[in-house]
Amino acid sequence: MTTAATGSRGSTASLRHRLAERGIDSSLWLMVPALVFALALFVYPFSYGIGLTFQPGLATQEKWGGGVLANYVAFFRDPFVFDSVWITMRLALPAALFNVLASIPVALVLRRRFRGKRLMTSILVLPITLGTVLTAQGLLIFAGRQGWLNRALMATGLVDQPVQLVNNYVGVMLSLIITGFPFAFLLVSSYLSGIDPSLESAARTLGAGWWQRFRRITLPLLAPGLATTFILTFVLAFSVFPSARLVGDAMGSTRVMSLMAFRAFGEQNDYPMASTIALMMGVVELAVVALVLAWRALLYKGSTGGKG
Amino acid sequence: MAITAGTFDSLELRGVGRSFGGHQALAGLDLTVRKGEFIALLGPSGCGKSTALNCLAGLLPLTHGEILLDGRRVDTVPSEKRGFGMVFQSYALFPHLSVAKNVAFGLHMRGLPKAEVSRRTAEAIELVKLTEHAAKLPGQLSGGQQQRVAIARAVVLEPSLVLMDEPLSNLDAKLRLDMRTEIRRLHQSLGLTTVYVTHDQEEALSLADRLVVLREGRVQQVGTPDELYDHPSNWHVADFMGYRNILPGTVVATTGGDGLRVGLGATTLTCRPVGDRPADGETVRVAVRPDDLAVVAGGEAPRDGNALEGTVVVVEYHGREFAVVVQAGDGTLLHVRTPEAPRVGDTLTLTAPAERVLVFPAALAGEATAGAEARAVAA
Amino acid sequence: MAALEKVRDEAPPKAPARGRRPSRPRGSVPAPGTTPGEKRLAASPSAWFVWSGMAAFLVLLLGIIVAVVVDSFGRSWFDTWLPAEWTAQWYAESWDRFDLTHVIGVTVGVALAVVVLSVLIGVPAAYLLARRSFPGKRLVNVLFLLPILMPPITYGIPLATVMYAFGLGRSVVAVILVNLVPSVPFVILTMTPFIEQINPAIESAARMCGAGMRQVFTRILAPLLVPGILAASILVLVRTVGMFELTFLVSGPQSDTLVVAIYRAMTSAGGGEARQLISAMAVMYTTTMLAMLVVALRFVNPTQLVAQVKEARDD
Structure with missing residues (x-):
């Protein structure tokens, strides 16, 4: 190799040296397709949507005023729209909370090894395949006025009149539990399996009863996982759409934000207003998520002694 | 044996360094490896020895310096084209390929004809005595067998240089001794040139022709095993070479000749300074190996007037001798080996010849920053 | 311990029972891979509550699925437990x-x-x-x-x-x-x-x-x-x-x-x-x-x- 060639090699190498130190080299090309995808299908449309929210339609401007902010004025001033925030919260928060809390004892019970555990787990996971639409259809038939559930209740004499279980708040809540619980259960069991059982044995040798072991060992170790589970199930419940329409009371107690957004988008073709509601949906949801994350940051998150 | 090592005359590392962000994992490594040498890079975890090996392998791009093979720059050559072989701590066998396919992988990558691939694969497997396991998957082998496969996979390519990254640290004690002999045997019989990374000084001393001791990314000393064992260049290397008693002291007086009087708590020892003679009143480290200390029997005079008195606190049985911990009056713990077991609570007087009591400056070489110095003193 | 075993045996019907019954012969010896702690936790009185909650969930779930299946094969199903006639014509x-x-x-x-x-x-x-x-x-x-x-x-x-x-x-x-x-x-x-x-x-x-x-x-x-x-x-x-x-x-x-x-x-x-x-x-x-x-x-x-x-x- 000639001196000149070595010299030129040297200079490129030094640039490479500097880039290498910062972790930049040719393998970063592997990221390009995913980045192009994210920019084209997520970042660009999202920014476009945010831009749209500042271009209110004429009707909105005339009715609510506020110039470029007319969409936001409409969102906060129009009770028909703004109430949907509370309606959504009233559904999503209790549903997520219930799903997480109910998952803890079930996961604790199913943590033990017994035959048929796999079958049990599979049955609990089954609703994931149902999807919201079949769940809605099933609820309408099973829990409707003439469905088996009401028939059984009346046959056992528990009630005289059929109980209204669908086309209202209860129907949507049931649907959220059926679709959300399995998900919460899967997450909680996986967090639980990450806690080394010998920790509980250790607590036992130190004289802790089952409740003390759960309260002082398992629960604190599980808490960050519960927070994550809550966030993910809340996200699922928050964007409830088909069930609110199909088994809920779409113009009343289950008039959730996604329905309002879709009404503006599909029925009124008011894309700016639809984008505004959609964006506010994201804001509200991420606010709850941020709160839970802030709480979670206060918890112990180190090793739990197991594989987790 | 048909497998031989690829050849070169010299491999030169010039000022090789690697930083991660602002942190220097390795800095200013200068080393010339000659053909057929067995070099061990020795140091505690985080000292930069694995970084050095990965830089040599090309798995980690350098941020400083260059590597020359017979005067030709190789640090810009990707690792797959350098023609080095490597054995990993975790064996890193391909879990989905059989032993034979693992060994043959590199030969396939070179596009060699099938007949040659199977011939050389069989030879390499025979070399590590695994012929009857050739069809098994790595998961079905014991740790020692897996490491043999890893070695076969590295040497089958007839590499000009074999790099070994703590290859024995995942094995149990007995197997480790057997594999150590095995590695040395292969190194000699195949005429390999080997760079071997370890944190185990015994392993390094027994295997290597030359040792490179690293600390915090910097070379502390390069030398043959006996050079390092008898003449460590600073207290850190001494610590690594089995000088278990490293005590802080203050120079009391420079005596005539080689000697030096150093105050240690209540007593004063005559010692041998290493490197520059420290001045009176300077803070130093005194290093003594447990086997250089001896118990003074009643009526005997301590050697060179060096006497350390203390109470026995721990006695461990180590086969032919006893490892005893003695607590001196000021609380300092001294490690000593004795052929007879004292009882806990006995008072003993220990002695060592001035020749074997080494005195080092408290600061370590290569520590430019005040922070590092402070750490060293704290340590 | 015997009382706890009893609770375990009285688990609700269907899948849970199927899964649990075979484990009974092992008696009070914890199953392999199970620490005693887990067992006690599960066998506490609240286990009853858990199993019945799960049973309710399963009833709702199976009810939903079976109702849809029955409906899809039935004809003129109004004010009765089951449809009057069975047919596969809805699919076609x-x-x-x-x-x-x-x-x-x-x-x-x-x-x-x-x-x-x-x-x-x-x-x-x-x-x-x-x-x-x-x-x-x-x-x-x-x-x-x-x-x-x-x-x-x-x-x-x-x-x-x-x-x-x-x-x-x-x-x-x-x-x-x-x-x-x-x-x-x-x-x-x-x-x-x-x-x-x-x-x-x-x-x-x-x-x-x-x-x-x-x-x-x-x-x-x-x-x-x-x-x-x-x-x-x-x-x-x-x-x-x-x-x-x-x-x-x-x-x-x-x-x-x-x-x-x-x-x-x-x-x-x-x-x-x-x-x-x-x-x-x-x-x-x-x-x-x-x-x-x-x-x-x-x-x-x-x-x-x-x-x-x-x-x-x-x-």
């Missing part, structure tokens, strides 16, 4: 009425396209995120996390608006593209821990054996990642077939997937469609999903899989 009728050949063709085509594209895009990115650190890595992580954390409608409506503006509205291409938005991040999140599990030294070893980047991918990583890719693919397939919100925003009569077609039939003006037609469609839908789930469970333990996903979400 709904197949014709809703042009299910086309709908299912679209569903399968969309799902497969989304799976292939999201794996091709997501796996290389997951590889980099699992193995390397580079400037802006945190930003990239957040970028891929957002579509999973946000309600689909939030990004779906702006995206659909853009699609219509580009003239892609109601096309199959649009359906594929919108479904990619949550699927690619999902593949990345699922694959990152799979890739992290592979010892990086294995790749280094392959390179030291003379394998280039491409050969490392094809000869070493690809075979090792097959289980992970399969798991991620099946999950993306299930999610895409079940994805309602996003598909609904951009699909039209020629590009409706099965789940959207069912929704449209259920909400068609005037409630004109017979309920049984919809039930028949819903049964077909669930059977498909169930088949996929069974296949998925053969490859992966769901608990483990979610554990891995969760770890990825944690950072």
Whole structure:
């Protein structure tokens, strides 16, 4: 190799040296397709949507005023729209909370090894395949006025009149539990399996009863996982759409934000207003998520002694 | 044996360094490896020895310096084209390929004809005595067998240089001794040139022709095993070479000749300074190996007037001798080996010849920053 | 201890009992792999409460499924426990009425396209995120996390608006593209821990054996990642077939997937469609999903899989 060639090699190498130190080299090309995808299908449309929210339609401007902010004025001033925030919260928060809390004892019970555990787990996971639409259809038939559930209740004499279980708040809540619980259960069991059982044995040798072991060992170790589970199930419940329409009371107690957004988008073709509601949906949801994350940051998150 | 090592005359590392962000994992490594040498890079975890090996392998791009093979720059050559072989701590066998396919992988990558691939694969497997396991998957082998496969996979390519990254640290004690002999045997019989990374000084001393001791990314000393064992260049290397008693002291007086009087708590020892003679009143480290200390029997005079008195606190049985911990009056713990077991609570007087009591400056070489110095003193 | 055993034996019927009874002969000796602590916890009085809660959930779940199945095979089912007549005609009728050949063709085509594209895009990115650190890595992580954390409608409506503006509205291409938005991040999140599990030294070893980047991918990583890719693919397939919100925003009569077609039939003006037609469609839908789930469970333990996903979400 000639001196000149070595010299030129040297200079490129030094640039490479500097880039290498910062972790930049040719393998970063592997990221390009995913980045192009994210920019084209997520970042660009999202920014476009945010831009749209500042271009209110004429009707909105005339009715609510506020110039470029007319969409936001409409969102906060129009009770028909703004109430949907509370309606959504009233559904999503209790549903997520219930799903997480109910998952803890079930996961604790199913943590033990017994035959048929796999079958049990599979049955609990089954609703994931149902999807919201079949769940809605099933609820309408099973829990409707003439469905088996009401028939059984009346046959056992528990009630005289059929109980209204669908086309209202209860129907949507049931649907959220059926679709959300399995998900919460899967997450909680996986967090639980990450806690080394010998920790509980250790607590036992130190004289802790089952409740003390759960309260002082398992629960604190599980808490960050519960927070994550809550966030993910809340996200699922928050964007409830088909069930609110199909088994809920779409113009009343289950008039959730996604329905309002879709009404503006599909029925009124008011894309700016639809984008505004959609964006506010994201804001509200991420606010709850941020709160839970802030709480979670206060918890112990180190090793739990197991594989987790 | 048909497998031989690829050849070169010299491999030169010039000022090789690697930083991660602002942190220097390795800095200013200068080393010339000659053909057929067995070099061990020795140091505690985080000292930069694995970084050095990965830089040599090309798995980690350098941020400083260059590597020359017979005067030709190789640090810009990707690792797959350098023609080095490597054995990993975790064996890193391909879990989905059989032993034979693992060994043959590199030969396939070179596009060699099938007949040659199977011939050389069989030879390499025979070399590590695994012929009857050739069809098994790595998961079905014991740790020692897996490491043999890893070695076969590295040497089958007839590499000009074999790099070994703590290859024995995942094995149990007995197997480790057997594999150590095995590695040395292969190194000699195949005429390999080997760079071997370890944190185990015994392993390094027994295997290597030359040792490179690293600390915090910097070379502390390069030398043959006996050079390092008898003449460590600073207290850190001494610590690594089995000088278990490293005590802080203050120079009391420079005596005539080689000697030096150093105050240690209540007593004063005559010692041998290493490197520059420290001045009176300077803070130093005194290093003594447990086997250089001896118990003074009643009526005997301590050697060179060096006497350390203390109470026995721990006695461990180590086969032919006893490892005893003695607590001196000021609380300092001294490690000593004795052929007879004292009882806990006995008072003993220990002695060592001035020749074997080494005195080092408290600061370590290569520590430019005040922070590092402070750490060293704290340590 | 005997009392606790009694509680365990009185577990509610159906699946739990089936699962528990065989473990009885072991008596009070804890089963292997079970610490005494767990057993006590489960056998406490609250276990009753847990099992009955689970029983209620199962009754509701099975009731829903069976009701739809019965409905789809029944005729004139009004004020009775079971339909007056049994028939399979609803299936044939709904197949014709809703042009299910086309709908299912679209569903399968969309799902497969989304799976292939999201794996091709997501796996290389997951590889980099699992193995390397580079400037802006945190930003990239957040970028891929957002579509999973946000309600689909939030990004779906702006995206659909853009699609219509580009003239892609109601096309199959649009359906594929919108479904990619949550699927690619999902593949990345699922694959990152799979890739992290592979010892990086294995790749280094392959390179030291003379394998280039491409050969490392094809000869070493690809075979090792097959289980992970399969798991991620099946999950993306299930999610895409079940994805309602996003598909609904951009699909039209020629590009409706099965789940959207069912929704449209259920909400068609005037409630004109017979309920049984919809039930028949819903049964077909669930059977498909169930088949996929069974296949998925053969490859992966769901608990483990979610554990891995969760770890990825944690950072």
